[in-house]
Amino acid sequence: MVNDRVTQKLEILAGAAKYDVSCSSGQGNRENKNKGLGDSKANGICHSFTEDGRCVALLKILLTNHCIFDCAYCVSRKSNDVKRAAFTVDEVVDLTISFYRRNYIEGLFLSSGIFYSPDYTMERLVKIVKKLRKEQNFNGYIHLKAIPGASEELIKEAGLYADRLSVNVEMPTEQSLKLLAPDKNHQDVIKPMEYLKNEIAGHKEETKLNKRAPVFAPAGQSTQMVIGATKESDLEILGMADYFYQQMKLKRVYYSGYVPISYDGRLPAIGTPVPMIRENRLYQADWLVRYYGFHVNELVGFDQPNLELDIDPKLSWALRNLHQFPLDINIADIELINRVPGIGFLGAKKIVAARKFKTLKPEDLKQMGIVYNRAKYFLSVSNPFSAHKDYTAIQIKERIQNLQNSKYKSDFSPQLTLF
Amino acid sequence: MTSVVYDGTYEGWLTAVFDIYEYKLDDVVFAKGEQAAAFLFGTRHEVTTEDRKAKRVLKGLQQRLSSTALKNINLTFLSEIDYSEDIMLRFVRYAFSSGVNVEQDLANRLVWEVWEAARRVRKEAHRMEAFVRFKLTKDDLYDPLYYAVIEPQCDVLPLISDHFKNRYADQRWLIYDLKRKYGIYYDLEMLNTVEVQFSDKLGSAQIKAELCDEREEHFQNLWCRYFGAVNIEARKNLRLQMKHMPKRYWKYLTEKMPDYHRS
Structure with missing residues (x-):
């Protein structure tokens, strides 16, 4: 009782x-x-x-x-x-x-x-x-x-x-x-x-x-x-x-x-x-x-008072500031690497530690658990130099959204999938 | 190919490393005592665990690596993933062969694999600190005991026992790893490694009722009701739940057990 x-x-x-x-x-x-x-x-x-x-x-x-x-x-x-x-x-x-x-x-x-x-x-x-x-x-x-x-x-x-x-x-x-x-x-x-x-x-x-x-x-x-x-x-x-x-x-x-x-x-x-x-x-x-x-x-600012719903705020910021990229992963300051979509602060730390041993290449980043498919639009790799060709912000957004399998996706794209 | 047979302990493995260098063994396969019979081909090297040899290897590693990296080798051992001993050996060979500390060379597979295995074990140890569920026994026969059963993928008991000792300093408790058939028992003074013979009938409701404190069922019930009451139906997201609390752990989670399975 x-x-x-x-x-x-x-x-x-x-x-x-x-x-x-x-x-x-x-x-x-x-x-x-x-x-x-x-x-x-x-x-x-x-x-x-x-x-x-x-x-x-x-x-x-x-x-x-x-x-x-x-x-x-x-x-x-x-x-x-x-x-x-x-x-x-x-x-x-x-x-x-x-x-x-x-x-x-x-x-x-x-x-x-x-x-x-x-x-x-x-x-x-x-x-x-x-x-x-x-x-x-x-x-x-x-x-x-x-x-x-x-x-x-x-x-x-x-x-x-x-x-x-x-x-x-x-x-x-x-x-x-x-x-x-x-x-x-x-x-x-x-x-x-x-x-x-x-x-x-x-x-x-x-x-x-x-x-x-x-x-x-x-x-x-x-x-x-x-x-x-x-x-x-x-x-x-x-x-x-x-x-x-x-x-x-x-x-x-x-x-x-x-x-x-x-x-x-x-x-x-x-x-x-x-x-x-x-x-x-x-x-x-x-x-x-x-x-x-x-x-x-x-x-966020007076010109854009709300966060975009369909992409995260870090990617949103990066797309609005494409002039700050690409970043050379082998020499950039850690503060800047932190700002790359697809790289978290733990990932940034790993990059800074690992690049002391060798010049990092895309496959190195992948192996270290960096979401390279997202980060690649914002990075350049020196010697031999490679960077993703100049996509516009809209193109990058489209490509990144296509590779993420978001459970929210259906809420945003009631229209046909074109690709 | 040489089969290096050791006793399955970490010291045994360190001794094996010593022998591998001592006898310049190349292309080795590790085998623990009882599995050794399976290796019929190739030469065979029996390792006799020796504290002195194990310490020598540790000392050599200490001169080249930080304590974190040393710990990571030990964690890889506890991970029990496939080829864990080979992953450890490759890293150790790389560390010994290099003039500088290589533990941060994360773009290198030899380093990365140990780092990854260690991360995996830390993660599960943290999960076990969360998912252990104690039940209280009756106090008429013995002093009351809080006991829990776990079946983790990695051998995390040695990693979590201090946490539980600090937290439950004033209660007797036992956490038993059913997969590895040993437990840690805290007797209000110190931690002891124990092997317990559990009766096959332990699962039956009758035995449990005889074993458990009379309020035990009440608190298990309260906890399950609480668990149900704090859920917000309008936010239902089973995928997220599963991500944080994979199904393999549900078996021993009071709040996830079917009613008849609880005490």
Whole structure:
């Protein structure tokens, strides 16, 4: 009986939490001292993958889906007719520990609907993490939502026990937030984010001076934006993300393609496809900015506010900048090799290492796992010199698209295949 | 052609390399003890594993390669891919014959094959850190034990045991490799390599029920329900799921087992 009740709650409260896409469990680096339970090392682990192909790394649940707010995009909004449930503090602790001991998960991702007040809610969340850390000696990963509007003291306490804290901005612009979440404003989000930024930086300084100083959210903070529920362009979305990375020192910004869950006229109707390709392109662009040295303005601009859907942003950039190619693979700087479509940063590293031993030829690149059929339009090989004859951007795009067997392809080419 | 017969251990293989240089053996085929009978033709060289010889080879390699490259040779050994010993030998010969460190010469097949094999093993080790699923035994006979069964393509147990030791420092656990018939057992103090005789009837529901902790079934059930609840139907993408979690691993994944197979 008790078991059935918990099972039911778990289904409701995991189902309500699944639209939060963050699942990373990395960068926690909490060591297992004194033979406790758990150890979160720098690389996260994805323990399973659901049928949608998303990773399951954490027990991702809401403490409750009761909520006093009525945000149109949210499945737990006050006016929505769904089953409601709430875990007790001990139930969450027991679930986390029991799942963790069986190697199902890396840790806990706990969020909540807002019941009574932000402070009341935040207090319960803090109670759970405190119990896990102090009573259960748990060193696994904990990602906690900082509830907008909660007091700074509570958020500070949360940071002492959690690895990562996040405040979801949800809507990329103030107007959209006003439209869909009349109870919230951007300030509610920005304020705690700023507070967290300063606390994280302050604690980092302190730990440098004194190794025993308490750590504060060692895996930093992240946020999430819902994509496709409102009219923002990729320029606005990536611009906002850039602001978070630069000004707020965020570790990650997540993009969540809107899954229609409401008949509200302000939102895409139920049955509208989830903008998965667009979401994917945004992540690719995000990656290019964080790891490949691209600037947001190189990928989107006022003249081209949205990323192309049918090709990835790196190829799109290269085609718009053909004057920068071809690149001589045997002498080019690694920063430039990083920008070649078909070569990732690991591939670029391998190239730079291998060319010390011999002059690289196309077959060498193929053997090293470089996607040569994609890269070849942007490369030249010296001695004997060879480069692909001058194709136009459109010709290259056509040729590359023909060789990739994209599962999305059908969405773009309803017309006849001509080649 | 010479068949070089060794005992199947890494030290044995290193000793074999020593012998190959010592006796100037050319055109060799490696064979592990029990398969040796299959090689009826050609000459035969029996290797007696010797710590001293193995260390000499390691030392020679250390002078020419980084610790990462040394590790990669060991990982290639654990990969158990076809001709892994030959791939290792070719790389070692190249390293010894060259005046400089050649490990970054990735456009060279001799180097690349070791690099690739090592990458493959690292990848599976990482996967096993993810896909091990512990079950808890009853505590009336012995102390409770978290046990898991795996059947990886590569011999990754030696690579993942420290990870599990650090993580589950306060619980007794056993991970058993059914394919290679040995396991790693952690007794709250240290890691032990063990061979266990599993009864053929282990698969039967009755035995499992007798073996398992009473809450075990409950948590397995909870985990499966959780797994179902976090899926977003509108985003269904089985190909992506399969790419990250190939079907060959499903056999021991609680959330992927048919109900009757669970405890």
